[in-house]
Amino acid sequence: xxxxxxxxxxxxxxxxxxxxxxxxxxxxxxxxxxxxxxxxxxxxxxxxxxxxxxxxxxxxxxxxxxxxxxxxxxxxxxxxxxxxxxxxxxxxxxxxxxxxxxxxxxxxxxxxxxxxxxxxxxxxxxxxxxxxxxxxxxxxxxxxxxxxxxxxxxxxxxxxxxxxxxxxxxxxxxxxxxxxxxxxxxxxxxxxxxxxxx
Amino acid sequence: xxxxxxxxxxxxxxxxxxxxxxxxxxxxxxxxxxxxxxxxxxxxxxxxxxxxxxxxxxxxxxxxxxxxxxxxxxxxxxxxxxxxxxxxxxxxxxxxxxxxxxxxxxxxxxxxxxxxxxxxxxxxxxxxxxxxxxxxxxxxxxxxxxxxxxxxxxxxxxxxxxxxxxxxxxxxxxxxxxxxxxxxxxxxxxxxxxxxxx
Numbered sequence: 001x002x003x004x005x006x007x008x009x010x011x012x013x014x015x016x017x018x019x020x021x022x023x024x025x026x027x028x029x030x031x032x033x034x035x036x037x038x039x040x041x042x043x044x045x046x047x048x049x050x051x052x053x054x055x056x057x058x059x060x061x062x063x064x065x066x067x068x069x070x071x072x073x074x075x076x077x078x079x080x081x082x083x084x085x086x087x088x089x090x091x092x093x094x095x096x097x098x099x100x101x102x103x104x105x106x107x108x109x110x111x112x113x114x115x116x117x118x119x120x121x122x123x124x125x126x127x128x129x130x131x132x133x134x135x136x137x138x139x140x141x142x143x144x145x146x147x148x149x150x151x152x153x154x155x156x157x158x159x160x161x162x163x164x165x166x167x168x169x170x171x172x173x174x175x176x177x178x179x180x181x182x183x184x185x186x187x188x189x190x191x192x193x194x195x196x197x198x
Numbered sequence: 199x200x201x202x203x204x205x206x207x208x209x210x211x212x213x214x215x216x217x218x219x220x221x222x223x224x225x226x227x228x229x230x231x232x233x234x235x236x237x238x239x240x241x242x243x244x245x246x247x248x249x250x251x252x253x254x255x256x257x258x259x260x261x262x263x264x265x266x267x268x269x270x271x272x273x274x275x276x277x278x279x280x281x282x283x284x285x286x287x288x289x290x291x292x293x294x295x296x297x298x299x300x301x302x303x304x305x306x307x308x309x310x311x312x313x314x315x316x317x318x319x320x321x322x323x324x325x326x327x328x329x330x331x332x333x334x335x336x337x338x339x340x341x342x343x344x345x346x347x348x349x350x351x352x353x354x355x356x357x358x359x360x361x362x363x364x365x366x367x368x369x370x371x372x373x374x375x376x377x378x379x380x381x382x383x384x385x386x387x388x389x390x391x392x393x394x395x396x
Contacts, residue, residue, distance in 0.1 A: 005290065006265040012250040015243040020231045032287050033218045034247060035254050035263060042251040045213040046244040049232060052210040053240040056233050065233060067204040089230050092203065 009035075061130070063106035063123050064088050079103050080137040084127065084156065086110050086144060094142065102140075105130065110148040111155055124156060131165050138166040145172050207233075259328070261304035261321050262286050277301050278335040282325060282354065284308050284342060292340065300338075303328065308346040309353055322354060329363050336364040343370050 009031060016027035034042060058064070059071035065088045066072070073091075081102035085091055091104050109122040131139065139160055143149035157167040173191035174183045183191070207229060214225035232240060256262070257269035263286045264270070271289075279300035283289055289302050307320040329337065337358055341347035355365040371389035372381045381389070 006254065006263065006270070008246070008250045008253045008265050009263060011242075012246040015246040018231075018235060018239055018243065019228045028287060028290060030217045031250065032263075032285075033216075034250060037216060037251070039251060041216055042247050044209075045216065046247040048206070048210040048213040049240050049244040049247075052206045052229065052232060053235070053237060055206045056204065065204065065207060065230075067206050072204070087230075089226060092226060 058106075058108075062104045063108060063126065064091050064104060073104060077101065077103055080135060081140065082127070082130065082136055082138070083140045083142050084153075085142045086149065086152075090142065105139075107143070107152070110143055110152040112148045119155060122152070124159070127156065128159060128163070131160055131163050136165055138168060141167065141169045145170075256304075256306075260302045261306060261324065262289050262302055271302060275299065275301060278333060279338065280325070280328065280334055280336070281338045281340050282351075283340045284347065284350075288340065303337075305341070305350070308341055308350040310346045317353060320350070322357070325354065326357060326361070329358055329361050334363055336366060339365060339367045343368075 012031040012034060013024065013027045016022055016030045017024065019027075022030070034045075037045075055067035056065045057067075059066045059074055060069055061074040062071060064071050064073070068075070079102040082105050083094060083100060083102055084105045084107060085094070086107055086109065088106055091106060094100050094104075105123070105127050107122040107124065107127075109117055111117060111119055111122065127139075130136065139156075141153035141156060143152050153169055157169075160167050171194065172187070173194060174180065174187060180188075210229040210232060211222070211225045214220055214228045215222065217225075220228070232243075235243075253265035254263045255265075257264045257267075257272055259268055259272040262269050262271070266273070277300040280303050281292060281298060281300055282303045282305060283292070284305055284307065286304055289304060292298050292302075303321070303325045305320040305322065305325075307315055309315060309317055309320065325337075328334065337354075339351035339354060341350050351367055355367075358365050369392065370385070371392060372378065372385060378386075
């Protein structure tokens with residue numbers, strides 16, 4: 001403990017450093033801002049932390065975070081399309097595009113030999129069950145376009161195709177609003193291969 | 199409320215956006231990381247927030263944050279030098295340099311006509327009282343080297359000098375480890391004016 005600051009302030013700074021990419025400087029900034037917040041705001045902040053941790057768990061169907069048994073999306077949407085993503089925050093990202101009205105399936109990871117993660121360590125079995133039991137027509141693989149994401153997508157496609165379901169992959173190509181000259185070679189090659197008629 | 203995420207998660211995201219320079223994206227990242235923390239960590243986090251807000255207040259002498267009547271520095275250090283800063287986090291910054299063993303005085307702001315802040319809105323009176331009553335030999339003005347900081351330093355110096363105390367200002371010049379070609383003109387001028395013999 002630094003003797004120039006009191007224990008409760010040091011504890012708060014330590015707590016903030018538990019957040020991703022928050023170092024001491026940022027944690028200090030956050031901590032000092034908390035002292036200047038109203039008492040109600042701080043109480044709301046603390047309550048939100050406890051409540052989120054207490055109530056949130058995986059949706060029984062899709063694996064997204066929810067505070068009910070079944071998440072809002074699984075409970076209200078009737079769709080024959082499942083979008084498969086790596087993490088709950090990917091659901092958030094796709095929902096924000098507002099152009100997908102189907103269901104989701106969160107894998108909570110990808111196949112990664114480097115991290116010693118095999119197919120049985122992520123929620124593939126649950127996906128196969130969903131496809132086998134329901135009348136799903138299409139599964140969109142929306143894992144990240146990196147090595148692990150590609151491997152996982154290919155692996156899952158191989159398992160699902162025999163079940164008679166269409167398996168697709170998110171389009172890969174140059175980013176909207178980007179500059180062609182800065183696109184990397186792999187992306188450009190992919191964009192050329194997958195070119196479409198206008 | 200977005201219907202794709204549950205209320206408790208949305209509340210947590212909202213809470214994080216109360217922190218300085220935290221937008222929705224960062225708040226989401228923080229919120230998801232909280233769900234993956236252990237229950238103990240989350241409890242510690244929430245407790246730290248509440249406790250810091252509850253227990254921290256201004257030190258009766260220097261104005262820094264403390265959970266006692268008088269802060270650790272005022273209680274333990276015997277010095278005839280006071281370093282005057284704008285905010286509590288400035289105390290932290292100077293303490294980290296480990297080259298100052300004196301006392302502090304936190305103004306909690308600077309004179310700023312733009313923000314309608316006059317000398318009576320910051321803790322100048324308390325500083326004058328300290329200098330008048332104690333046997334202080336030197337007051338170091340460590341307000342920021344911007345317009346408000348300079349004005350405040352000059353104003354305070356004018357009041358304190360008649361009390362027979364030495365008033366100094368932190369040295370201004372080119373930053374250690376920086377590159378001369380990128381130094382701005384005002385800084386270079388200051389560095390030339392205040393050059394010292396080797």
